[in-house]
Amino acid sequence: MxxxxxxxxxxxxxxxxxxxxxxxxxxxxxxxxxAPPSAQMTIAGQADLAYVVYAPERRHPVEATAAREGAIVDWLSQRLNRPLSVPSLREYGYALPGGRRLPGAAGPAAQFMYEDGAGARLALYVSPASQRETAIHVLREGDRRTFSWANDHMGCALSGRMAEGQLRKIAVDVCSEPGGHPEPWR
Structure with missing residues (x-):
């Protein structure tokens, strides 16, 4: 007993x-x-979650600063085991303060944070993807929008709080650098 x-x-x-x-x-x-949440969540969901967590941070929005932009790109490229490029969003008024490494459903992911002069932020999330290509899709969560796509087994998502049309335009421009232009919009 x-x-x-x-x-x-x-x-x-x-x-x-x-x-x-x-x-x-x-x-x-x-x-x-x-299944674990990371296996269920889409790349857009992962990107949106990372945006919600890190974009409001005033003191530590990035893990590594872009003071030496090439160094952060090299570091994150090594972590993702794939060469990355970081698109410039200067024509839209956004500078790159830096980025961070994050967990993703298919392995390590990277988040590049952009900020404008008023402190508004956009985040580009990059992660290996199981699909070779997907068309761009939009995820709407409250006042946030995340446009996501995959090309050459690399998933990308751009998240922000701005007018959907403007974020869409930036996402289309961004597509050409990290993952190539995806299929037409769905």
């Missing part, structure tokens, strides 16, 4: 599990076994 302390620990574990399951149910969280 079990000792009293063992029964108490077992009862506590069962209670904690039941309470957690009940809270998850109230919050609308699925409690059945499912």
């Amino acid at each position: 079990s000792s009293a302390p063992q029964r108490h620990r077992t009862a506590f574990a069962i209670s904690a599990l039941a309470a957690g399951t009940a809270l998850a149910g109230l919050a609308g969280v699925a409690t059945s076994p499912v």
Whole structure:
């Protein structure tokens, strides 16, 4: 037979599990076994999440600064095991403060953060993709928009808080540098 302390620990574990399951149910969280979130999330979802986390940061929006732009591109290219290029958004009024390495569903990902003179930010997310090519799609979340596409097994997504048409124009221009022009818009 079990000792009293063992029964108490077992009862506590069962209670904690039941309470957690009940809270998850109230919050609308699925409690059945499912694939890890990173495997379920699209590149647009990953990019949007990274944007939500890092764009509001005032002190540390990037992990590595673009003081030496070539160094950050080389570093992130090595981490993604693929040569990257960083498009300039100066014609749109955005400078590149830097970037960071992030986890992605298919391995390491990179995020390049851009900022205009008023402090508004755009983020370009780059990650290996399982598809050779996909057309550009838009993800709308509140006041945020993320345009995503894949080319040559490289997924790209541009996220920001701006008029959808303007962000779309920038995304089309950006396509030519990191991943090539994708198929027509869907």
